[in-house]
Amino acid sequence: MKKILFSLFGILLSTLPIHAQWDLNRCLDFAKANNKALLAQKQQLRVADYEQKIAAAKFLPEVNLAIESSYYWKIPVQSYPGELFGLPAERVAIATGSKLSGNYDVHINWNAVDMQSWQNSKLEKLKSQSVAYGIQSMEQLLLRNVTAAFYNIQIERQNKDLSDKLLAKHLLIHQLLSKKFQEGLLDKIAINQSTAIRRQYEKYQAEQEMAYQKAVLDLKYWMGFPLEEPLELVAVSVNIAVLRILDFKAEQLPDYQEKEASIKVAQQRLQASKYYRMPQLSLGSSFGQIGFGEQLSTFTNFSKWHSNGYVGFRLRIPLFAPGGAPTVKRNRALYEQTTQEFVAYQDQEKKRYLQLQLDLKQTATTLNAQEDLRKLAEENLTLCNQKIEAGIMDMIQLQQIQQELIKTVTAENKVRLDYLKNQIELNYLQNETQKI
Template identity: 25%
Template sequence: MKRIQTLLLLLTGALNGFSQTQPAPETYNFTVTQAVEYAYAHQNAIVNANLDIKSAEYKVKETTGIGLPQISGQATFTDYLKIPTQLLPGELAGRPAGTFIPVQFGVKYNSNLSVTANQILFNGSYLVGLKASKTYKELSARSYQRTKIEANVNVTKAYYQVLVNNEQLRLLDANITQLKQQVDQTTAQNKQGFVEKIDVDRIVVQYNNLLTTRENTIRLLALNYQLLKFQMGMPIEYNLTLVDKLTDVNLQNDVAELGADTSFYRRRIEYNLQETQKRLNELDLKNKKTQFLPTLSANASYAASYQNNSFGSLYSNNFPSAYVGLTLSVPIFNGLQRENQVKQSKITVLKSQNDLVNLKNSLNLEASQANVNFINGLQSLNNQKQSQALAQEVLRVAKIKYQQGVGSSIEVTQAQTALEDADNKYIQGLYDALISKVDLDKAYGRIQ
């Protein structure tokens, strides 16, 4: 028994020592702006989009390299185990016609070393490809920007969700505090015979329901913190404290100012992406047209040939050769394939133009919808604030009447329920207004 106790003590000490050596989770205190900046540096989708830009840069260099001299070298070695035999006509040696003389030409060992160079002098597809590769890089950069905007929106909404949950928890704590006082007062009055037991039960039920709601809200708050960390690309085990308060959020109604901006859609990354895609389609059409043009390239080669029947003396004799030249390739007829490819590319360009017009209309509609949602959200929030204040006043009057004996406990219970309902609607209205504000900024291209 003592041995077991000793082992347990040693194990406990080892575990404590191990836990002490573990680094404590990092702690961050972030405003919403700092949370977004953290996401820009750590969010997985943004990191990958940034890598796509680097990949596009290498793609541009790869395409550029096609126009640089292409040099290759080759080395061969051949050991003729059996030297090839050629048949010569027998008449050459005075033999009867129709006979052949077997003759072996060549030597046992052969080796060739050569260097070949090619240089494009004119190629329409290459010139268009250079422009297309740069446009492709631009497309990657704009895709990166779109990913950043999406992360900004998601982080901001998740941040506001946590703030709203904290406000909800604050209201619950205030209601629980005042309701606990009411429970204590009603219980004392019941003991003195001034109120009935059912009055105590009604208030206790409400009090217990509020406690349950608070526990649920705390669990939901913890989950929303994890969601915010996920949107930021932050490890879940890190500690995060929000610096901003709800009072720091600007919910001013500037819809009229936004409505005067008729070219806002050009700030939308979706429109920029569609424009870039249209340019890529136009370059593809141009590339198809260049296939009707000839191509010109220069080439040169130098080769050293070694032949000998003795392997040891193979490289003692060199028979070099070299040449330079031009290659002109002129397309003549390929079954009308190029013509049909050009027509297909023209249709693709027309479709991209139509898509751009449709996207503009869609963005205008989205902005109009965001305007309406924001105005409605602000109005609902203001109404809920007034309803919340009225509910608090009704509860205050109902409690006074009940204490003076001119009101019933049912009125107090109903007033308490009405206040809780008003608080819940206020919280929902607050969240809707904050989210509609984010959507409004996104719709008008304010988030970049």
């Protein structure tokens, strides 16, 4: 028994996601299943499906059972002319009913012809489809955000590793300078300058660590991952590849189907409102029994109860509906507004797509220049360290080179991140793969 429990415990531990390495695909799968906004959107689809069923249920017959029973401690009377009973009095009070009375009936009502309800049912179906397209749009947005956050972490990881590397290199230099100071070959000023440079590297390292942690927190949020739990990601190299620029197609926009469905909803709402003048025909039927008795034994003898029933129809013809015409005009205006917004949406997204193309080309050019500057700064730092190791002390030059290196690396990483964001955004706008 203990072996079985230990085996089950081991299997459980092996399935815990917080101790596993997470790649981009796994992050995306987890986000689709756990993102809070997406789950709320899916719940909205369930609500829309129920609204559709409620609208369709209006065309089914409605069946009701009514049961009533009364005990009269004082039987009511009715006034009748005395001549009906051969009495001289003008009016005679006659008790009606008995101490015990009861009745039951089964009533069926069916809205056989109701064109406006039929149009409303079609409207609810289109609303449900619109919500479903909204979920697809949300999934595409989530795919974009998780991808951008994942690669942002990779860049911040590289920044953090670089800051660790720079600090480690300078610590070696600082140890060398401290040794020369103890030997009397170096004055205190050089040691203080070296300490100031070390503090700058430590500050840069702390800033990169904080940026990395914020990037991880951002990814956890989009994934719906527990914010307090650790998330270990697979380290991948971020390659700046040449993006294959596609021609803009509005049909490929992630929100295109949702926006198009909103037009169909507005059109159907207009169509449904036009039926306010249509007659409505309902069919009804009822069957029941009524019984009387002075005592419970006679009252419960159902063979003596009196049956009743009917079959009929009800035709409702609207003659004056003051709110009908304004409702139609309002819905027509909403339909035209939705159509115009759809056209404006396509133009806006096309402009955005073309702007991103320009931004991508510009950042690619800037990135190449920043890479060259960073390489020069790294080479200068290496040469300066070699001079110090050879006994040629120039701490002012070392501090300037250090500041220049941090400045160029920060600028390069910002441009690299902008390039990746533009690339991911272009992919998102045309439903292309999000991988870099």
